[in-house]
Amino acid sequence: MILTITPNPALDVTYHLQRVHWGDVNRVEAVSETAGGKGVNVARVLHQLGEPVTCTGFLGGETGERLRGLLTGVEQRWVAVSAPTRRTTAVVDSTGTTLFNEPGAPVPDEAWTRLRTLATDLVGDGDVVVASGSMPPGTSEAAVTSLVTTVVKRGAHVVVDTSGPLLRAAARAGATLVKPNHHELRAATGRDDVLAGARVLLGDGAGCVVVSRAEAGLLAVVRQDTDADDPLRTWHARPGSVVRGNPTGAGDAAVAALARALHRSDRPLPDIVAAQLADAVALSAAAVAKPVAGEVDLAFYRRARSAVVMSGPDDR
Amino acid sequence: MILTITPNPALDVTYHLQRVHWGDVNRVEAVSETAGGKGVNVARVLHQLGEPVTCTGFLGGETGERLRGLLTGVEQRWVAVSAPTRRTTAVVDSTGTTLFNEPGAPVPDEAWTRLRTLATDLVGDGDVVVASGSMPPGTSEAAVTSLVTTVVKRGAHVVVDTSGPLLRAAARAGATLVKPNHHELRAATGRDDVLAGARVLLGDGAGCVVVSRAEAGLLAVVRQDTDADDPLRTWHARPGSVVRGNPTGAGDAAVAALARALHRSDRPLPDIVAAQLADAVALSAAAVAKPVAGEVDLAFYRRARSAVVMSGPDDR
Numbered sequence: 237m238i239l240t241i242t243p244n245p246a247l248d249v250t251y252h253l254q255r256v257h258w259g260d261v262n263r264v265e266a267v268s269e270t271a272g273g274k275g276v277n278v279a280r281v282l283h284q285l286g287e288p289v290t291c292t293g294f295l296g297g298e299t300g301e302r303l304r305g306l307l308t309g310v311e312q313r314w315v316a317v318s319a320p321t322r323r324t325t326a327v328v329d330s331t332g333t334t335l336f337n338e339p340g341a342p343v344p345d346e347a348w349t350r351l352r353t354l355a356t357d358l359v360g361d362g363d364v365v366v367a368s369g370s371m372p373p374g375t376s377e378a379a380v381t382s383l384v385t386t387v388v389k390r391g392a393h394v395v396v397d398t399s400g401p402l403l404r405a406a407a408r409a410g411a412t413l414v415k416p417n418h419h420e421l422r423a424a425t426g427r428d429d430v431l432a433g434a435r436v437l438l439g440d441g442a443g444c445v446v447v448s449r450a451e452a453g454l455l456a457v458v459r460q461d462t463d464a465d466d467p468l469r470t471w472h473a474r475p476g477s478v479v480r481g482n483p484t485g486a487g488d489a490a491v492a493a494l495a496r497a498l499h500r501s502d503r504p505l506p507d508i509v510a511a512q513l514a515d516a517v518a519l520s521a522a523a524v525a526k527p528v529a530g531e532v533d534l535a536f537y538r539r540a541r542s543a544v545v546m547s548g549p550d551d552r
Numbered sequence: 553m554i555l556t557i558t559p560n561p562a563l564d565v566t567y568h569l570q571r572v573h574w575g576d577v578n579r580v581e582a583v584s585e586t587a588g589g590k591g592v593n594v595a596r597v598l599h600q601l602g603e604p605v606t607c608t609g610f611l612g613g614e615t616g617e618r619l620r621g622l623l624t625g626v627e628q629r630w631v632a633v634s635a636p637t638r639r640t641t642a643v644v645d646s647t648g649t650t651l652f653n654e655p656g657a658p659v660p661d662e663a664w665t666r667l668r669t670l671a672t673d674l675v676g677d678g679d680v681v682v683a684s685g686s687m688p689p690g691t692s693e694a695a696v697t698s699l700v701t702t703v704v705k706r707g708a709h710v711v712v713d714t715s716g717p718l719l720r721a722a723a724r725a726g727a728t729l730v731k732p733n734h735h736e737l738r739a740a741t742g743r744d745d746v747l748a749g750a751r752v753l754l755g756d757g758a759g760c761v762v763v764s765r766a767e768a769g770l771l772a773v774v775r776q777d778t779d780a781d782d783p784l785r786t787w788h789a790r791p792g793s794v795v796r797g798n799p800t801g802a803g804d805a806a807v808a809a810l811a812r813a814l815h816r817s818d819r820p821l822p823d824i825v826a827a828q829l830a831d832a833v834a835l836s837a838a839a840v841a842k843p844v845a846g847e848v849d850l851a852f853y854r855r856a857r858s859a860v861v862m863s864g865p866d867d868r
Contacts, residue, residue: 251641251652258574259648267654298614298636320614325567325641327652332575336567336643338583 238282238495239358241351241367241383242275242293243375244340247303248529250326256334270528271307272324274369274397277488277530278495281523283310284532287496292354294343294372296320313358315351317343335484342374352386361391364499366491367406368397377405384409393498397491400424407440412498412505415491417448430455431470438468443505446494446516448487451478453517453544458506469506469549473517476543479536485529486520493519506549514544554598554811555674557667557683557699558591558609559691560656563619564845566642572650586844587623588640590685590713593804593846594811597839599626600848603812608670610659610688612636629674631667633659651800658690668702677707680815682807683722684713693721700725709814713807716740723756728814728821731807733764746771747786754784759821762810762832764803767794769833769860774822785822785865789833792859795852801845802836809835822865830860 252266271280275293282289290311295304297320304312319341327334359365365387371380380402387394388410395413396406399420407414414437418430427433434445434457447455453474460467497512522537523529568582587596591609598605606627611620613636620628635657643650675681681703687696696718703710704726711729712722715736723730730753734746743749750761750773763771769790776783813828838853839845 251654253652256650258650261651261653264652264654325652334572334574335577336569336580336641337577338567338580 237359238287238289238364238366238499239355240275240279240282240289240291240293240495241355241365242273242279242291242369243343243351243367244322244370244372245271245273245276245293245295245300245303246322246324246338246340247299247306248272248324248326250328253327253329255331256327256329269302269306270530271303272529274488274491275366276303276307277485278366278368278492279310280307280530281485281489281492281519281532282496284534285492285496287492287499290358292351294321294347294351296341299323313354315347315354317341317347319343337370340370340372343372345379348379348383352383355383355387356390359387359390359392362499362502363390363392364395364495365392366395366397366495368395368488368491371398371402375402377401380405381409384411388412393495395491395495395498397487404437404440407437407442410441411443413444413446413494414442415446415448415487415494417450417487421445421447431457435468444509446490446509446513448490448520450483450486451475454490454513454520456509456513458509460506469510471510471513471546471548473513473547474545475517475521475540476545479521479524479540481524482527482529483524485526485531486523488530489523489532490516490520510549514546515541517544553675554603554605554680554682554815555671556591556595556598556605556607556609556811557671557681558589558595558607558685559659559667559683560638560686560688561587561589561592561609561611561616561619562638562640562654562656563615563622564588564640564642566644569643569645571647572643572645585618585622586846587619588845590804590807591682592619592623593801594682594684594808595626596623596846597801597805597808597835597848598812600850601808601812603808603815606674608667610637610663610667612657615639629670631663631670633657633663635659653686656686656688659688661695664695664699668699671699671703672706675703675706675708678815678818679706679708680711680811681708682711682713682811684711684804684807687714687718691718693717696721697725700727704728709811711807711811711814713803720753720756723753723758726757727759729760729762729810730758731762731764731803731810733766733803737761737763747773751784760825762806762825762829764806764836766799766802767791770806770829770836772825772829772864774825776820776822787826787829787862787864789829789863790861791833791837791856792861795837795840795856797840798843798845799840801839801842801847804846805839805848806832806836826865830862831857833860
């Protein structure tokens with residue numbers, strides 16, 4: 237099974253207006269709500285693909301209950317916390333979208349313990365755990381390390397898509413695959429060069445680094461057990477054409493594709509990445525083609541797959 | 553007693569950021585919440601002045617409960633509704649404030665009936681009822697008319713600060729005093745000239761029209777029972793100096809001062825307005841001097857009173 241963890245989910249609220257007057261008073265014409273958070277998006281994409289998936293993370297308050305009610309069809313096993321789940325507010329008018337992300341509330345250690353226990357109960361050999369999105373304020377490296385270590389010990393794969401020192405902590409704890417975007421990679425490693433940055437995370441202990449680079453597609457770097465001086469293999473996968481739409485959720489679709497690939501195959505990691513990176517790019521493009529984050533255009537996905545331009549592996 | 557009615561209250565949420573990037577993703581640094589709505593602000597100002605005041609209106613959901621918890625010290629007698637109380641979201645950065653007002657949810661007729669019953673139970677001869685702010689979407693003129701008529705029949709004064717056709721409905725139902733700002737007056741009456749607009753509302757049936765005009769202060773027009781061709785008396789009151797600060801809530805402070813004046817005096821309406829319009833301007837300026845709507849700077853208020861420039865009455 238695939239378990240997605242959203243440590244800091246959000247009730248995504250959208251304010252619709254004809255035209256925002258910045259610095260002034262605006263009457264919102266319509267308000268809509270969706271279940272948000274990167275791990276929630278990954279779960280929704282997997283569900284849309286017909287893949288069995290369970291959603292967890294920390295949920296609280298009325299906002300949390302609303303999120304739960306909006307996430308129809310997906311198996312949910314949230315860890316209850318007392319602080320209300322945060323909101324994001326997207327302001328959409330005819331000129332574009334401005335997004336405001338609330339930071340969320342800190343999560344007590346005992347809730348992290350309950351999350352680890354839940355993960356231990358649910359997953360075993362060959363399962364995949366995805367931890368995606370921002371962490372609650374004040375999350376310690378120890379909490380992330382402990383979660384990743386626990387899951388790895390169960391024999392499951394761990395895919396982590398977060399940022400900053402906690403991304404490094406996940407890599408050090410032995411995450412199977414980490415997926416920063418190029419900005420997050422630079423911020424976490426201090427390296428301007430993508431390959432140099434990926435090398436840092438592999439040095440930390442990650443099995444594979446997949447870097448999402450917007451229209452430039454995905455770059456994957458995998459360690460291989462050889463005696464070569466630099467035992468890394470690298471692939472690029474680019475979409476066949478530039479897709480217009482909503483890029484929010486594109487990275488989550490890529491993560492969903494990679495999690496599915498890990499779940500379906502017991503081949504070595506380099507082989508899985510080589511075989512499935514193009515698929516991840518196509519699913520990512522199919523997410524851009526849909527206006528709502530966490531949804532993919534399945535017809536577009538099928539068409540896009542054959543158009544992806546794959547290069548590599550480059551032995552470096 | 554003074555009863556303030558907020559038909560469409562709001563949980564006022566403020567997002568604090570260093571600098572907003574419009575059209576992009578923003579991380580909110582801090583989130584704060586206050587009890588909002590114009591009637592709530594009026595009640596908070598009256599409470600700060602030591603005036604006994606009760607707050608009512610329609611309240612629902614967790615947002616409603618949070619509003620109730622934030623409105624400390626003020627007697628609250630809300631009418632419960634099932635729809636959650638709306639939010640407003642203020643985005644504050646170093647360059648200014650942008651406000652987004654959610655429309656709120658419609659209120660069923662039976663809830664309006666419960667509100668009328670509550671008002672009937674609570675108020676009697678010489679009491680003052682203040683109805684302030686926007687009405688829930690879909691509010692009928694009949695609901696407003698019925699509320700104002702009920703209260704007037706009880707011998708209480710009614711002060712109404714709302715906009716559009718429902719302001720006209722309140723005037724026609726015999727509101728003691730209506731307080732539009734100059735924009736709302738123009739929108740409700742179609743008259744560019746303030747005096748011409750006020751005359752329309754007096755013609756509808758309002759006892760007094762007080763128009764708030766930002767730095768230009770307050771203009772009051774009152775009917776008097778004479779045999780003159782045009783039995784209207786007019787006063788202007790202007791602050792002694794321009795006050796810098798937050799103008800949100802300035803009109804609510806003026807309404808609070810006028811409600812207190814009506815409550816304390818049984819003299820004829822023109823006499824009350826003549827004696828207390830300067831006070832309303834000073835309290836309004838004292839609200840601008842405070843950064844939070846619904847609060848007044850009491851020391852500033854005492855100093856500002858003597859500086860108000862009063863002109864009129866002009867018999868027109």
